[in-house]
Amino acid sequence: MDRLRSIFEVFSGDTNADRVVPPSGFTSRLTSFTAGAMAFLTVFALALSLATGRLADRWDAELARTSTIRIAAPEGQLAAQSEAVLEVLRTTPGIASARVMSDAEQRKLLEPWFGPDLPLDTLPVPRLIEVLEEGKGPDMAGLKLRLSAEAPGAVLDDHTRWRKPLVDAATRLRLLGLVSIMLIAGSMAAMITLAAQSALAANGQVIGVLRLIGARDVYIARAFVRRFTLRALIGAAIGTALAMIGVAFMPAPAEEGAFLTGLGFVGWHWFLPLIVPVIAAVVAFWATRLAAFRALSRLS
Amino acid sequence: MIELKNAGFNYGGRDILSDMTLRLSPGSFHFLTGPSGSGKTTLLNLCYQALMPTTGMVRIFEQDVRAMTRDDVARVRRRIGVVHQNCQFLDHISVRDNLTLPLAVSGRESEVDQGNVDDLLSWVGLSERGDALPPELSGGERQRAALARAIIMSPDLILADEPTGNVDWEMAQRLIALLVELNRMGKTILIATHDLNLIRNTKSEVSARVLRINNTKLQLAGADL
Incomplete structure (x- = not known):
């Protein structure tokens, strides 16, 4: 006082x-x-x-709401495994949407390292699937198990190690x-x-x-x-x-x-x-x- | 009002004052005399806590100086008007502002009446010097300004150290007449001076006790005064 x-x-x-x-x-x-x-x-x-x-x-916020699935498979199996992964994702709770990234988008991602006009079709570049999450997101451990069973070449990256x-x-x-x-x-x-x-x-x-x-x-x-x-x-x-x-x-x-x-x-x-x-x-x-x-x- | 009981002051191993016993009652008038260097200024300093006694006891307005806080000291000093031999002022403000400063520091600035300040300046012969800065004043003018500053608060006690030391006889008489008038108004006055003529003249006007410091001790002066 x-x-x-x-x-x-x-x-x-x-x-x-x-x-x-x-x-x-x-x-x-x-x-x-x-x-x-x-x-x-x-x-x-x-x-x-x-x-x-x-x-x-x-x-x-940006990295927490997205995940990426990388599919590395022989040329003949790439489309089938991509379709299998999309099917798994469609039936997984906590996934808002999932889409296969186009060649143009993948080219743009690689451009800083390889320069423009990259001949993507001649390189063994894996297919990328962008996953947008909703709510609390999916059960990542369960999703990984399902993906390894349905598409052996698919690797789930939930961005934790980047984020x-x-x-x-x-x-x-x-x-x-x-x-x-x-x-x-x-x-x-x-x-x-x-x-x-x-x-x-x-x-x-x-x-x-x-x-x-x-x-x-x-x-x-x-x-x-x-x-x-x-x-x-x-x-x-x-x-x-x-x-x-x-x-x-x-x-x-x-x-x-x-x-x-x-x-x-x-x-x-x-x-x-x-x-x-x-x-x-x-x-x-x-x-x-x-x-x-x-x-x-x-x-x- | 002020009471010293066996008070002493020692500096550098040498006794300046010793065994001082003194009581200044309200409304009393005292002269303090003694040869130069006898300790008159030191005794005055003990009376407003500018110095602490090294032995004995000093009480100011019923308060033991050793028990006073710094705020207590400030409070008692507002009741004491001090005129120093080497009067100090705030050199960057006018004489008039220096005079009213005691009112300002005690929160009574609203009581400043410029008419009264003019009267006071006139009484000490500084009517024309109110707007001057203190460094522009002569020694005598500074002493008169210091006296005016000391009394502006209408203090209970006035301690003056050689207040007429630098002024001519006529002005000295005028200043002493002012102090005598204040004493008649009930103020307690203690003046340190070695001017015996001044003391004799004043004693014809007022009942004053004359104290002398001799060989570090305080004595009542003899009938020669």
Whole structure:
């Protein structure tokens, strides 16, 4: 309760309290610049984190809802085994649809490795069947057993081995983005603490005069806290605005660019950077407050 | 109001003050005299907790200084007006703003009456200097401004360390007359000075006790004063 009251006191009371601290151009600019730079980096880390989050979700959703059946059989048996597999799939619960991929689609899949105009009919390329799942999906173990009985050349791939490392990588990238944001906030707190300590050390006479006339520590601290919080807020607001403009001018998401062109904010995510200046102000508030009370207790 | 009981102050292994016993009652007027370096300023500092006694006890407004929190110290200082030999101000704000600062720090800024501030500036002879910055003031002007700042809160106790040290005789008389008037209003006054003429003149105006520090000890001054 006392702590709450002291926080409130920093914002209330004499609203001109910070006039007792002499203007200090250098620390003022340093604090604003630091807050601005940190806010700029935070917005980009946030964009990266959100983009990887979206990517992880998309990969997870897309790969989780599909499976592929690969049929490798002698030329004469390929059509029969394909038909047998489709028949098994038609009678399996949890399968929405299944279709044999066309030669053109398979050619397109192989194009990145073999180049265009691949003579698919001269190569022993297995037949691929794309399976779309519904509900909870099929019983994969049971399906594998049925396929091995009906079509010995068919191999079911439920994408688990692809999906897990991709989703893990994207999730860790998102975590790294969040850790970066926390490190940036910590760095900003450290820099503002140093600037506040420097300002407090340079204003020993001011503190002496204020104490002589009966100023409580909370009044003196408030003068410094107000100033540094305001500087951090203004600096961070400018940094955030510049970063949001930068993100807005990133290329639009495109299939060809994959992840890199998807960096940015989507929908309501555009509102998230707006809390960065607020967080910067809160960080500055606590950093200055702790530095001020520590310095004042040393001076007593 | 202020009570010292066998209080002493030791610095660097040397006794500056020892075995001081003193009681400042409400409405009393005291002079503190003694040779330069005798410890007058140190005693004043003990009276508003700028220094802690190394021995004995000091009570300010019924509170033992050793038991005071920093907030307690701030609260008692709002009831004490202090005029230092080397008066310090906030150099970046005007003399007028420095004068009203004690009201601001105690949350009474709404009570600032610029008319009263003008009267106060006029009384200490600084009518024309209200908008000046403290570094622009002379030594005497700074002392007068410090006295004005000390009394703006209408404190219960005024501690003045050589308040007339840098002013001419006429201004010194005027400042002392102001302190005498405040004493008649019930304020307690303690003035440290080595100016014996000032003490003699003031004693004709007000009933004042004269204390002398001699060889780290406090004595009541003799009939020569």
